[in-house]
Amino acid sequence: MDANHPSQSIQVVFNGAAETLKGTVTISELLILKQLPINAIAIVVNDEVLPRSRWNHVICHQYDRINVFSAVAGG
Amino acid sequence: MNTLSAKQYIQYSRTMLLNDIGEAGQLAIINSQVAIIGLGGLGQLVVQYLAAAGVKQFILLDHDVVALDNLPRQLLYNEADIGQYKVTAAKRTLRRLYSDIYFDAIPEMLTETSISELSDELSKDVLIFDCTDNFASRHVINQHCVTQGLTLISAAISAYHGQLFCIDFGAKITHEKQHGCYRCLYPLDIETNQTCSQQGVLGPAVGVMASMQALIGLQHICNTFTQYGMLLRFDALTLEWHQAKMNRDQQCTLCQQPQLQEYAHGC
Ligand SMILES: [Zn+2]
Numbered sequence: 001m002d003a004n005h006p007s008q009s010i011q012v013v014f015n016g017a018a019e020t021l022k023g024t025v026t027i028s029e030l031l032i033l034k035q036l037p038i039n040a041i042a043i044v045v046n047d048e049v050l051p052r053s054r055w056n057h058v059i060c061h062q063y064d065r066i067n068v069f070s071a072v073a074g075g
Numbered sequence: 076m077n078t079l080s081a082k083q084y085i086q087y088s089r090t091m092l093l094n095d096i097g098e099a100g101q102l103a104i105i106n107s108q109v110a111i112i113g114l115g116g117l118g119q120l121v122v123q124y125l126a127a128a129g130v131k132q133f134i135l136l137d138h139d140v141v142a143l144d145n146l147p148r149q150l151l152y153n154e155a156d157i158g159q160y161k162v163t164a165a166k167r168t169l170r171r172l173y174s175d176i177y178f179d180a181i182p183e184m185l186t187e188t189s190i191s192e193l194s195d196e197l198s199k200d201v202l203i204f205d206c207t208d209n210f211a212s213r214h215v216i217n218q219h220c221v222t223q224g225l226t227l228i229s230a231a232i233s234a235y236h237g238q239l240f241c242i243d244f245g246a247k248i249t250h251e252k253q254h255g256c257y258r259c260l261y262p263l264d265i266e267t268n269q270t271c272s273q274q275g276v277l278g279p280a281v282g283v284m285a286s287m288q289a290l291i292g293l294q295h296i297c298n299t300f301t302q303y304g305m306l307l308r309f310d311a312l313t314l315e316w317h318q319a320k321m322n323r324d325q326q327c328t329l330c331q332q333p334q335l336q337e338y339a340h341g342c
Pocket residue numbers: 255256257258259323324327328329330
């Protein structure tokens with residue numbers, strides 16, 4: 001079962017800090033919640049890069065470790 | 076070159092003492108060809124480490140000139156080099172130290188056109204180091220490496236945030252190895268204003284990323300590298316490293332190699 005009951009909450013670790021999410025939240029929804037610019041970041045879920053085309057489809061699960069970081073290009 | 080000279084045995088003895096490198100590894104280093112694209116903070120250190128390690132054939136590409144505010148982190152250059160092309164200054168200084176090294180110093184801007192004109196030189200068996208400072212160049216280099224099946228060692232840093240990875244686009248791709256490419260990590264519309272010039276950076280933090288690039292390069296050449304497709308992130312403030320497995324974006328239109336399509340049909 002992928003979706004959580006709307007009233008259920010789950011615990012995730014977002015950028016190293018514990019976070020409670022209510023109901024079923026996709027990665028895209030989490031980014032909106034956090035007001036993060038989708039064109040300037042990459043996302044790692046449980047130590048794997050999650051490509052952008054998957055963000056709408058992947059749901060946050062209990063105890064997921066989610067890291068969002070800025071793209072950097074300097075050298 | 077098939078054998079080392081007596082002087083080289085002494086010169087590279089500490090490298091060869093590593094059991095998995097030995098004389099064969101040192102000969103591989105000496106016979107390797109590398110291209111360093113971008114001779115700023117990253118590239119200027121990568122070239123020094125590789126030249127010192129025994130690499131004899133370099134392609135250096137950068138259209139930028141040395142500026143005073145480069146000097147705190149670009150230790151290959153000095154005040155007398157200001158205003159000169161970085162590739163020219165790098166070649167001149169390194170030729171003084173290593174007379175037997177061949178440098179092809181190209182003071183040109185990297186574009187899709189310029190890289191395709193260089194495709195004879197930037198071809199198989201040339202290890203590519205992406206040391207540039209902008210997304211446009213990084214995408215051009217990635218595209219070239221994917222289509223030509225080259226190995227790419229890419230590093231970047233802005234402020235306290237460094238990122239690094241190595242992908243061998245010539246390797247046979249298996250289900251576990253679908254690392255994708257730079258475009259899978261950062262699609263073409265990626266944007267940020269975080270370049271060194273706008274964000275600021277500490278010299279040694281750039282040096283950490285460049286040293287890692289050189290380390291990975293030598294390991295790749297010596298066949299001791301195993302972490303292909305692993306994104307390494309360095310926080311230069313907390314000194315923490317983070318690793319993440321890179322994954323192909325199924326919607327990436329660039330890295331659809333034949334092997335991948337075969338794999339997709341096979342399922
Ligand atoms: Zn790709």
